[in-house]
Amino acid sequence: MKVRERTEENEYQMLSPLAAKSRDAERERPEDDCEFRTRFQRDRDRIIHSKSFRRLKHKTQVYIISGDHYRTRMTHSLEVSQIGRTIARSLRLNEDLTEAIALGHDVGHTAFGHAGEAVLDRLTGHFAHNEQSLRVVKYLEKGGKGLNLTRETMDGILNHSGKGIPFTMEGKIIHWADRIAYLCHDYDDSMRADILKPDGLPKIVIEKIGTDTSKMITAMVSDMIRSSEKAGDITFSEEMTEAMRIFREFMFNNIYHSERLAKERGQAVFVIEQLFKYFMDNPDKMPHEFQARQAQWGLEQTVVDYVAGITDSYAVQLFNDIFMPPVGVMVK
Numbered sequence: 001m002k003v004r005e006r007t008e009e010n011e012y013q014m015l016s017p018l019a020a021k022s023r024d025a026e027r028e029r030p031e032d033d034c035e036f037r038t039r040f041q042r043d044r045d046r047i048i049h050s051k052s053f054r055r056l057k058h059k060t061q062v063y064i065i066s067g068d069h070y071r072t073r074m075t076h077s078l079e080v081s082q083i084g085r086t087i088a089r090s091l092r093l094n095e096d097l098t099e100a101i102a103l104g105h106d107v108g109h110t111a112f113g114h115a116g117e118a119v120l121d122r123l124t125g126h127f128a129h130n131e132q133s134l135r136v137v138k139y140l141e142k143g144g145k146g147l148n149l150t151r152e153t154m155d156g157i158l159n160h161s162g163k164g165i166p167f168t169m170e171g172k173i174i175h176w177a178d179r180i181a182y183l184c185h186d187y188d189d190s191m192r193a194d195i196l197k198p199d200g201l202p203k204i205v206i207e208k209i210g211t212d213t214s215k216m217i218t219a220m221v222s223d224m225i226r227s228s229e230k231a232g233d234i235t236f237s238e239e240m241t242e243a244m245r246i247f248r249e250f251m252f253n254n255i256y257h258s259e260r261l262a263k264e265r266g267q268a269v270f271v272i273e274q275l276f277k278y279f280m281d282n283p284d285k286m287p288h289e290f291q292a293r294q295a296q297w298g299l300e301q302t303v304v305d306y307v308a309g310i311t312d313s314y315a316v317q318l319f320n321d322i323f324m325p326p327v328g329v330m331v332k
Contacts, residue, residue, distance in 0.1 A: 003036045011038075016092040018232070020168045025097075025150040028138075040096035043153040044103060050147065052107040052136045053077075058311035060113045060268075062186050062255065063193060070192065071185050073106050079185055080105065083221060084177040088170060090225045097170040100149070101156030105174060108132030111312045112268035114256065119269045123276055124304060132308055134158040140305060144293065172234035180220045183247055188213040190255050202250055208243035220244065271319045272307060278322055279303045 001009075008023040015021070022038035034042055047053050056074035063070045071079075081102035088098040109129040110116030120127040134157050138146045156171030158164060166172050190196040198211035210216045223240040236244065255261070279286055283299055286306050294302045310318065 004034055004038055007038055011094065014092065015094060016169075018169050019093040020097050020152050020170055022094065022096065025152050027148050027150055029148050031148065038096060039150050040094060040100055040153065043147075043149045044096060044100040046147045046149065047100060047104040047107065047137070050107065050137075050141050052141060052309065053103065055309065055311050056106060056109075058313050059109060059111055060312050061182070061189070062113055063189055063261075063264075070189050073109055076181060076185065077103055077106055079181040080174065080177050083180050083217065084170075084173050086221055087173050087177065087224055087228075091169070091173075091228055093169050093173065097152055097156070097168065098173055100153045101160065101171055101174045102177065104137055104149075104153065104157045105130070105133060105160040105178060107157075108134070108136045108308065110272065110308045111310055111315045112265075112272065115265045115268040116272050116308075119272045120276065120304060120308060123273065124300060127304065127308070128162060130158055130161045132304075135305070136309075140309075143289065169234055176224060176234065176236075179244070179248070180217060180224075183244070183251060184213050184216045184220075186251060186255060187216070195258075195260055196254065200254075202246050204243050205247045205250065208239055209247060268312075271315050274323065275310075275315060275318060276303060276307050279306060 008021070011019070011021050022040045025039040033039065037045065056077060057072055059073040061071040061073055061076050081099050084098045084102045085095050088095045106129065110120060117127060117129050134154055137149055137157065138154060141147050152168050156166050156168060156174055159166040159171055160174050160178050166175060187196060201211060209219050220240060223236050224234070227235050227237045280299065280303050283291060283294060283303065290302055290306045293305070297305070
């Protein structure tokens with residue numbers, strides 16, 4: 001029996017009947033299995049080794065400022081993975097699938113966080129980072145061939161946000177693990193930026209979730225594990241659901257849409273907007289691999305794919321190269 005086959009057999013013996021089983025996973029393009037890794041493990045590895053995942057280290061989570069200790073899209077994805085794996089292991093669900101979805105859920109996110117997403121949505125009429133993440137792993141990676149992930153992983157990536165509901169329990173975990181992670185680490189970053197204070201949180205959040213970041217994560221994860229065990233589905237208690245709703249509303253009002261960060265958001269929006277318009281007018285200035293895709297996907301979609309993929313730092317560099325005079329640049 002091969003290592004992979006032994007792991008697959010162990011899944012049926014050790015995991016919950018509700019867990020996704022890697023032996024049953026399907027890909028759009030059939031391929032030979034690995035001798036050692038299950039299909040979900042290969043999904044995870046393909047995402048980790050992708051260019052789109054590497055770029056997440058230079059994409060903003062919330063704070064568009066320099067600082068080694070503020071979260072990026074990559075550290076956010078790692079935190080979602082840690083939270084999701086803890087829940088999956090506790091509920092005897094498939095930890096490998098949970099990890100793959102977590103690591104891939106934001107690979108289609110724009111530079112400059114939700115400010116970048118919002119401006120592309122306004123310019124095109126529709127843009128959602130969860131849909132772009134699926135597009136990246138399905139069509140854009142590996143020179144346009146995609147990663148050929150399993151349908152379980154792709155479904156979890158697509159439905160980690162938005163109105164869709166994942167068809168696996170593992171996908172449902174990441175839908176909520178994403179929220180647990182960003183509420184807690186954005187709160188932590190906001191305290192580091194001296195914008196929030198623990199005693200400024202709503203009373204129900206302090207009582208039900210807490211004020212210490214680590215203990216806040218523990219409170220929400222513990223509630224989900226206990227509630228999900230009772231319900232046979234991924235859920236929270238009514239009290240925690242209400243506390244999280246108020247916590248999220250508080251963060252949107254005081255951080256995500258706050259006047260304190262309005263200047264940086266406006267600057268980010270201006271950069272993305274100008275780059276989008278420039279490449280719509282000058283598609284020949286995009287890299288050759290994107291120019292080659294225009295016949296298949298059309299001009300606007302190709303420009304969206306390019307602009308959505310660039311990092312914060314590269315967006316600023318591109319903007320300067322295109323629009324700013326080369327003052328101070330020495331020539332021979």
